[in-house]
Every structure is written in C-alpha cells, then in structure tokens.
Amino acid sequence: MAKPVGPICNLQCSYCFYLDKERLYPSPHTFKMSEEVLSQYIRQYIDSQPGPEVSFAWQGGEPTLLGTAYFRRIVELQREFGAGRTVTNSLQTNGTLLDDEWCQFLGDEHFLVGISVDGPRELHDRYRVDRKQQPTFDRVMRGIELLKRHQVAFNTLTVVHRENARQPLDVYRFLKGIGAQHMQFIPLVERTGESGQLSAPPMADEPAASVTPWSVLPRDYGDFLVTVFNEWVQRDVGQIFVQTFEVALGNWMGLGSSLCIFAETCGHAVALEHNGDVYSCDHYVFPRYKLGNVLEDSLHALASLPEQKRFGDAKRDTLPGYCRTCEVRFACNGECPRNRFLHTPDGQPGLNYLCEGYRHFFRTIDPAMKELAKLLRSGRPAAEIMHPPKAAPSPRLTASPSGIARNAACPCGSGRKFKRCHGRSA
Numbered sequence: 495m496a497k498p499v500g501p502i503c504n505l506q507c508s509y510c511f512y513l514d515k516e517r518l519y520p521s522p523h524t525f526k527m528s529e530e531v532l533s534q535y536i537r538q539y540i541d542s543q544p545g546p547e548v549s550f551a552w553q554g555g556e557p558t559l560l561g562t563a564y565f566r567r568i569v570e571l572q573r574e575f576g577a578g579r580t581v582t583n584s585l586q587t588n589g590t591l592l593d594d595e596w597c598q599f600l601g602d603e604h605f606l607v608g609i610s611v612d613g614p615r616e617l618h619d620r621y622r623v624d625r626k627q628q629p630t631f632d633r634v635m636r637g638i639e640l641l642k643r644h645q646v647a648f649n650t651l652t653v654v655h656r657e658n659a660r661q662p663l664d665v666y667r668f669l670k671g672i673g674a675q676h677m678q679f680i681p682l683v684e685r686t687g688e689s690g691q692l693s694a695p696p697m698a699d700e701p702a703a704s705v706t707p708w709s710v711l712p713r714d715y716g717d718f719l720v721t722v723f724n725e726w727v728q729r730d731v732g733q734i735f736v737q738t739f740e741v742a743l744g745n746w747m748g749l750g751s752s753l754c755i756f757a758e759t760c761g762h763a764v765a766l767e768h769n770g771d772v773y774s775c776d777h778y779v780f781p782r783y784k785l786g787n788v789l790e791d792s793l794h795a796l797a798s799l800p801e802q803k804r805f806g807d808a809k810r811d812t813l814p815g816y817c818r819t820c821e822v823r824f825a826c827n828g829e830c831p832r833n834r835f836l837h838t839p840d841g842q843p844g845l846n847y848l849c850e851g852y853r854h855f856f857r858t859i860d861p862a863m864k865e866l867a868k869l870l871r872s873g874r875p876a877a878e879i880m881h882p883p884k885a886a887p888s889p890r891l892t893a894s895p896s897g898i899a900r901n902a903a904c905p906c907g908s909g910r911k912f913k914r915c916h917g918r919s920a
Contacts, residue, residue, distance in 0.1 A: 495551045495553055495763060495764075495765050495766065495776050496527075496535060496550065496551065496552055496553070496765075496766045497552075497553055497554055497555060497557075497765065497766065497767055497768055498526070498527035498532065498552060498554075498557055498560060498564070498568075498768055499525055499526060499527070499554050499555040499556065499557055499559050499560055499768060500515065500516075500519070500525040500526075500554070500555055500767055500768035500769075501513055501514075501515035501516050501525070501554070501555050502516075502525040502554065502555045502556070502559060503554060503555045503556040503559075503588070504556050504559060504588075504590065504591065504624065504625065505556065505588055505590065505622065505623065505624050505625065505630060506623060506624060506625045506627070507621050507622045507623065508621040508623070508708060509621050509653065509655060509682055509684060509706065509708045509709075511684055511777075512554075512555065512779075515767075515779055518779070518781070519769070525555070525768055526560065526768060527768040527769070527770075528769075529567075530789065531768070531769065531770040531788065531789065532567070532568065532571065533571055534770070534788050534789060535766060535770070535788055535793065536550075536568070536571045536572055536575055537571075537575045538788060538792050538793040538794065539793055540572070540575045540576060540577075540579065540581070541575075541794070542792075542793055542794040542797075543579075546579055546580060547579065547580040547581075547582065548572075548576070548579055548580070548581050548582070549581075549582045549583075549584070550568075550572070550581065550582070550583045550584070551583075551584050551586070552565075552568075552583065552584065552585045552586070553585075553586045553776075554586070554587075556587065556588055556591070557585060557586070557587060558585075558587050558591040558592065558596060559591065562595055562596055562599045565585075565599065565603075566599065568583075569583075569603055582604070582606070583603065583604075583605045583606070584605065584606040584607070584608060585600070585605050585606070585607050585608065586607075586608040586610070586651065587607060587608065587609065587610070587637075588609075588610050588622070588630065588634065589609045589610070589611070589633070589634045589637030589638060589641075590624075590630055590633040590634060590637060591637075592636075592637035592640050592641065593640065594640065594644070596640075597640045597641055597643070597644035597646055598644055600641070600644070600646045601644040601645055601646045604647075605646065605647075606647050606648070606649070607641060607646055607647065607648040607649075608648070608649055608650070608651050608678075609634065609637065609638060609641070609648050609649070609650050609651065610622070610634075610650075610651050610652075610653070611634055611638075611650050611651075611652060611669070611672075612652050612653055612655070612658055612665075613652065613658045613661070613664060613665035613668050613669070614664055614665070614668045615629075615631045617657060617658040617661065617664070617665065618630070618631045618634070619631050620655070620657050620658070621653075621655060621657075621708055622634075635672070638672055638673070642673060648674070649674065649675075649676035649677065649678065650669050650672075650674040650676070650677050650678065651678045651680060652665060652669065652677065652678065652679050652680065653680050653682050654679050654680065654681050654682060654710050654715060654718055655682040655708050655709070655710055656682075656707065656708050656709060656710055656711065656714075657708075659710045659711070659714040659715055659717075659718045660714060660718075662717070662718040662719075662721040662722050663721060663722070663725060665718075665722075666721075666722045666725060666726075667725075670730070670734060674734075675733065675734055675735060676734075676735045676737070677734065677735070677736050677737065678736075678737045678738075679718070679719070679722070679736070679737070679738055681710050681715050681848055681851075682708060682709050682710050683705060683709050683710065683832075683833050683847055683848065684705060684706045684708075684709055685704065685705055685706070685835060686704055686705070686706055705847070710848075712847060712848050712849065712850040712851040713850050713851055713854065714851070715848055715851040716848075716850065716851025716852060716853070716854035716855045717851070717854070719738060719851070719855040720854065720855055720858045720859070722736065723736075723739060723855070723858070723859055723862075726739065727859075727862050727879060727880070728880060729880065731866075731876050731877045731879055731880055732875060732876060732877035733877075737753065739859075740752075741753045741756055742756075742825055742856070742859065742863060743863060743866055743867065743870075743876075745824055745825045746825070746863040746864065746866070746867045747867045747870065747871070751827070754830075755829050755830040756825065756826060756827055756829065757809075757827060758809070758810050758827050759806045759807050759809050759810050760775070760805075760806045760809045760830075760831075761774065761775075761802050761803065761805050761806020761807070761809075762797075762806065763775060763776070764785065764793075764796070764797050764802070765778075765779055766788065766793075767779065769787070770787040770788040770789045771784055771786075771787050772784070772785045772786055772787065772788060772793065772796045772797075773785065774802060774805045775805075777830065777832045778805075778832070783805070785797075785799055785801070785802060786799075808831065809827070809828065809831050810827070812831070812834075812844055813827070813828045813844065814828075814838050814842040814843070814844040814845060815838075815840075815842060816838035816839065816840060816842060816845065817838075817844075817845070817846075817849075820853070821857075822852070822853060822856035822857060825856045826846075826852050826853075826856060828844075828846055829846045829848060829849075829852060830846075833846045833847045833848055834846050834847070835847060836849070862879065865879055866879055
C-alpha cells in the first residue's frame with residue numbers, strides 16, 4: 495500500500511487516524527513522493543512479484559492532490575519496468591477532487607477506484623468534513639456521477655462509526671442506490687492515550703486505552719453486519735459483493751482468508767510512506783514498526799526481515815486461550831491485533847474489542863454460509879440460496895371430500911374452483 499502524498503488530505507475527517515502522521519516528519523517537509531522514490535518503488539515492487547500480474551494500491555491522505563500528470567508518470571514508469579507483465583492499479587479517494595480530466599484518465603488506464611462514503615447525507619457528513627468543517631456529501635456524489643459517466647469501475651469504502659452503525663439498512667440501500675456493487679465496511683476503532691492523541695496498537699505490557707467517542711460499539715457492529723447480511727442473502731447474492739461476506743465464505747469453504755484481518759497470520763501488506771519509509775502495516779505507522787527505506791534496501795528484503803515475520807506470526811502466537819477454543823475462530827482468528835486491547839473473561843490480555851460483535855455475526859450467518867458453500871461445491875450458483883426449492887405439490891384428490899361445494903375453492907391450494915380442479919376426477 496503506497497502513500498505518495500503521505501497523510502496530506504484536503505479533508506479533516508473527525509475520525510481520521512492518519513492525519514496525525516504529519517508529526518512523524520520534521521517541518522518544513524514536502525509530502526510528495528519524489529521521482530527517485532517513486533521510480534525505485536515501482537521497479538522494486540514489480541521485480542518482487544512472482545506472477546504475470548502486478549497490482550498497485552495508491553492511498554493517502556488524498557492521492558488526487560498530486561494531479562493527473564503525476565499519475566501519468568506512474569503509468570509510464572510501470573510500463574518501463576513492467577517487462578510485458580500486466581499491471582493494474584487501484585486508487586482510494588474521497589472523491590471530492592474528481593473532475594472530467596481525472597475520470598477520463600482513470601477510465602483510459604483502467605484504474606479501479608475506491609470511494610469513501612459513509613452513507614446518506616446526514617450519516618456521511620457526521621464526521622467526513624473538510625478543513626473548514628464543511629460537509630462533503632454533495633462533492634462526493636458529484637465525483638461518483640463523474641466516475642459513472644466515464645465508465646470507471648468503482649467500489650465503496652464505508653467507515654462504520656458510532657452513528658451509522660445503528661442504521662444498517664439505510665446505509666446498505668443507499669450504497670446500492672448510487673450504483674455500488676462492491677462494498678467494504680470498515681469498523682472504526684480508535685484508542686486514545688493519556689494525552690488524548692491517537693495511540694499506537696497495544697503492546698502486551700501496556701494498559702488499555704479508552705476508545706474515541708466516534709468508535710463503533712462492538713454489539714452495534716455485529717448487528718450492522720447481521721442486518722445487512724440478512725437483506726443481502728435474501729435479495730442480492732450474485733449482484734452485490736460485500737467484502738466481509740465474501741471473505742467469510744472463503745473461510746467456510748476452507749480456502750483461508752483473502753483479507754489479512756481474518757487470516758491466521760499477517761505481515762504481507764507493508765505500507766510505503768511518501769519518503770520511501772516502509773512500515774509493517776498501514777495501521778502500524780509508528781517508529782517502532784519502521785522496517786527501513788526503499789532507497790537503502792530493497793522492498794523485498796525489507797518485507798522479508800525476521801522482525802516482519804515475527805510481526806505477522808504474533809497475530810497467531812499471541813491469541814488468548816479464550817479465542818483459541820472459540821467455535822468461530824476459523825472465521826475470525828482474533829481479527830486485527832491493533833484492536834486486541836481488552837481482557838478475556840478469565841483475565842487474559844489480548845481480547846479483540848470487537849469480539850462480541852463478530853461472535854454474534856459469525857454465529858448468525860453459519861447456516862447460510864454452509865448452504866452457500868454447499869451450492870458452490872456442487873457447481874451451482876450461490877444466488878440459488880435466494881430461491882429455495884418449492885414444496886412438493888399436494889397429492890391429487892381422488893374422491894370428493896364431504897361437504898365441498900362445486901364452486902368452492904379447491905382444497906389443494908391451486909386457487910381454482912373445486913369443479914375445475916380436483917373436482918373433475920372426484
């Protein structure tokens with residue numbers, strides 16, 4: 495995950511954990527990835543990939559602040575170093591700076607665009623405001639309409655916070671209404687330290703910090719997922735793709751998780767800052783998790799360091815005994831270690847803050863997931879779960895039941911008169 499503009503953004507969302515990262519770099523500082531770093535990163539990243547397709551993920555901050563000329567240069571470098579490989583790009587944006595020039599470029603170069611939108615106007619604008627604390631909903635909607643006009647593929651990323659978690663159907667139906675077919679629901683969990691600033695992920699010897707007022711409540715998040723799942727599994731299977739549901743199905747089918755938070759171990763998704771610094775993870779951009787810099791060591795070497803392997807294995811190795819015996823461990827695996835700052839009922843540290851919500855969700859979807867897995871294993875479309883087989887028809891009546899008038903409704907349930915249905919053979 496590359497952040498070519500670092501934490502710089504034109505918005506100032508109340509819940510954004512990344513704005514604080516400006517403090518990692520001395521002032522004055524240019525938060526723009528230099529040509530040298532950009533070139534080294536693209537070359538090293540392509541060289542490190544074993545397959546014929548290489549996928550780049552560009553995030554921020556707000557990457558569109560760099561302008562289309564900067565991203566045209568990115569595409570040039572990818573072609574220069576690609577050596578015939580297929581190179582794809584995804585771009586995560588708040589959508590407020592998109593215009594016809596941007597969308598024409600994104601469409602021409604087949605970028606997949608992720609749009610951050612938290613639901614209908616009142617829910618989106620609750621925390622997603624600009625630096626003047628003005629709402630952003632209308633600007634985001636304009637950006638989405640431009641993407642659709644230029645036929646740019648997009649998905650939505652929705653931060654599930656304290657407010658919108660309580661209106662799951664409003665959020666889900668709104669996203670469907672704006673044309674989103676691929677959705678991500680990211681639970682907002684942010685801790686504060688004694689200074690009131692956002693704190694680093696917990697260490698084993700640290701006391702638990704409190705969560706921010708906008709962090710989602712565990713049970714609310716579980717209810718949010720269950721409510722959306724119930725609507726999706728009845729109406730939208732095969733038409734709408736929700737990342738959490740797709741990943742869960744992979745685990746129910748025994749394929750393992752394609753998303754790090756639900757995998758047994760992690761550590762394969764390092765984060766690259768604008769100056770070439772490489773960190774263990776996007777949520778671990780803190781000094782103690784810095785691996786090095788791509789101008790000094792190769793990206794492959796940094797990602798292969800023993801300390802990075804220990805970082806990834808710790809997700810499994812530090813899981814409390816309470817979680818190891820949980821019936822939904824295969825689907826959860828303790829979720830992200832950054833959220834493991836509670837104590838288990840027996841007093842052991844390392845319980846995930848969202849445990850209550852996830853247990854509720856995974857237990858609830860178990861029957862449907864088993865049915866979906868069964869359909870797919872048999873080579874049938876998952877959408878068949880929305881149309882269960884009809885009950886066998888009632889057996890034909892061979893004699894006229896006592897007391898049924900010829901013009902009465904036939905008792906077989908056909909809706910026809912008895913004389914024109916089973917009355918004919920009675």
